[in-house]
Structure formats: C-alpha cells, structure tokens
Amino acid sequence: MFKFPRSPALALESLRFYSTSKPKTTVQLVSELRKLTNAPMIKARQALTETNNDFDAALKWLQEDLLASGAAKAEKIKNRQASEGLISINVDNGSATTQKAAIVELNCESDFVSRTGEFVRLAADIAQTVSNIPKPVSGGAFSEVDLATLLESPLVSTHKSGATVQSSITDLIARIGENITLRRAALLSPPASPGFRVASYLHNSIPNFTSLGRIGTIALLSYRSPRLADLLKEDAFLMDAEKLERAICRQIVGCNAHSVRDVEADEETVLYKQQFALLGGEQSGLPVRRVMDEWQKQRGLDGFEVEEFLRWEVGQSSR
16 A cells, blocks of 8 residues: 655655646636736736746736836826725724724726726725724824825735735726825724714715715714613614614715814704704604704613714815
C-alpha cells in the first residue's frame, strides 16, 4: 500500500508530482483577473504578457496600472462638476456603549453613475469605514470626520481588501471616467447610556440598498424612566419606539427640518413645531412635540427628546 512520506516537505512534493490538475489556460487567467479587478480584457491580457502568465504578478501589475491610470484621469478631470451622487448611512445599534452611526456624501457627475453597483458599493463601504472610527474621547455626540485622514484610511469592505478609501475612489474613476469626490462625512457617537438611541432614514433609497439615497438623516434620541432598563427588554415597547423614531426621521427628511427647537428659526423648519405630517393615524397633523409628549405619557416615561440630528441632501450646502 502506498504511504505518503512522513516529511511535510516530501509529502508536498509527492502531491505535486502526482497531481493531475492541468495548468490554467490564458483565457481562464484573463477571466479570473477581470473578476477580481473589473479590468478591460486587453489590460488583463497585457498584464499576463508582461508577467509571463504569473497570476499573482499579473494581479499586482493590473492593480498598479489601474491606480496609475486612475490617478492620471482623476487629475485630468478633477475640476469637472460632481453634483450628483448618494448619501450613505451606516448604523450600528449594538449595545448602549457601542451604538454608532455614520453618514457620508459621495459625489459623481451623473445620476446614472450614482445608481451603478460599483458606485453604490463604494458609498456603502465608505460609510462602514466611518462607523468603524473609534468614538471621540471628548466633544459632542456628532463629530465631523477629517476627510484627509479618512481618504488615507483602509477601506472596510467585504469584497475588496488592501485598498484605501482614496485608492478605491481613484480606481473607480479609472473605470467609469467620471469625477468622483468624497464631499463630507460625520460620525454620531452617543453617550454610553441605554437612555440614548440612534435612528435614521433615507429618501429615494436604492433598490436592495436601503442605506443609500438622495436625502438622509441620522438622529439621536433620549429616553428617561426609572423603568427604562426593563422597558428596553420589551418587544412591544421597542416596536413602538422604532416606529415613532422612523416617523420622526421621515418628518425631518420630508418636511426639511433644520433644528429641533430653535426659537429664533422659522417655525416651518423647527421640528418640534412642525405638524406631524408623516406619522399617520389620528395624531397626524398635530405638532411633533405634542405627539411625543402624549407618547411618553402613555408609556410612563419621564422624558423623551430628539437631542440632535443631521439632515443631508445630495448637492445641498452644509448647515
């Protein structure tokens, strides 16, 4: 009976010697390279020619070539207006000490490109990257993310590894030929308390990608009650809370709220003074604050507030 040699090295050599697998053809290698990089066929063939059909070397050659051509194209078109794009939101509602939310605006030149799978995935990945940023040790719940630092950060992605945010943007510019810019990014890091919850909503969301759209909001809400720990374990309470939180976020987006309670602002843009148009039911049309007061009273809460929110719209001036 044949036995493999005891030495791992000899065993490996024996496996190689007796292997019946055939080397992959150039056509197969080209196909695999294109799947990994989305490179044109002519570029994939050129990469294999330049590296004597060494797959790993060809992959590295392609990645470097795409980055170089992307950088050149990005420099050439950097002054072209990029006013289309998407708002992308990533919410991590983990424990009370880990919940976070990220919001980013990624711009391109045309609405068509903003709806393509590659652009959508990149916007989602960048929001995921922002949500992985550690909570700031000081400051408020909302913090603006430094774009220069973010662009040099590794992209958090399930389908792309070893790339930074900037190189991923540059790579996409090379493939689609449009100017793409990361306009802004922010992180919501609530205080470490079960009394705070994060909510979000996106309007004109992308099919199969409900975390991306044209207008979006992330909001920080607070609940106060001696029984809060028990209430947060009740499915009925959580379902009611999530329903109202979503309605509040839809109100912020749909009725263009600018502030929570600013007494000096136009009443039409103050959330608490707006008629609750996006709630539905008997309370629809009542002031938002009144609806919230009645809701908290019915559930025995001592307090229920919208603490802060961000409302972003593609191409809109920052407030």
